[in-house]
């Protein structure tokens with residue numbers, strides 16, 4: 001369903017260009033999950049932005065459901081590093097921002113999603129009045145409000161404490177299973193990749209290429225962290241990243 005072919009991306013102008021991505025190929029079938037892991041500055045965000053249509057490839061092609069990506073699409077949602085909340089807007093307004101920008105609000109609203117994420121009672125609060133975990137959930141509500149078929153996440157849990165991070169990873173897993181979107185998660189966190197990726201692509205240092213493809217078929221349960229398969233995937237990823 002998502003096809004990335006010979007993707008190359010340069011920053012700057014021809015002649016003085018910096019190559020960030022140098023020939024990345026993968027496909028992701030509908031409803032599956034893929035983690036991209038690699039060192040800081042290797043080109044992960046660049047790849048994700050190109051899939052979201054915010055950045056056009058220098059060479060190569062990206063198609064979603066058979067259509068080339070030429071700009072942002074309404075069936076593709078993107079969750080960024082911090083939740084991306086506007087401090088002067090309430091939880092309700094922040095959660096409805098995507099629907100407002102697409103012209104669908106107030107015909108549609110994020111009410112049901114806020115309910116699902118346990119945020120209905122705080123809908124009139126401002127971001128400063130929320131815990132970090134709640135802020136992330138408002139960002140997730142915004143992304144889910146448009147019922148996307150593709151969810152892109154760029155290190156969405158960086159800078160959270162361990163317990164909150166694991167709780168939100170659990171939430172991502174549950175949402176992926178219930179909403180059945182295709183998931184591409186960018187992370188530099190080995191445990192996160194092993195918990196959420198059915199397949200994990202390990203990237204090289206910049207310019208990003210695929211160093212190794214790691215299958216992780218037994219993921220999918222909330223208790224996966226306790227399993228031997230998880231430990232094995234984590235060990236494998238560490239090995240590949242270090243070599």
Ligand SMILES: Nc1ncnc2c1ncn2[C@@H]1O[C@H](COP(=O)(O)OP(=O)(O)O)[C@@H](O)[C@H]1O
Pocket residue numbers: 011012018020038039040041042043044045046047206
């Ligand atoms: N707008 C830009 N202009 C020039 N170079 C950039 C720009 N954005 C990112 N880069 C460079 O491209 C490389 C990849 O960046 P990025 O995709 O953000 O890496 P990652 O997300 O893996 O940390 C980095 O070395 C970065 O310095």
Ligand SMILES: [Mg+2]
Pocket residue numbers: 044045046154
């Ligand atoms: Mg990045």
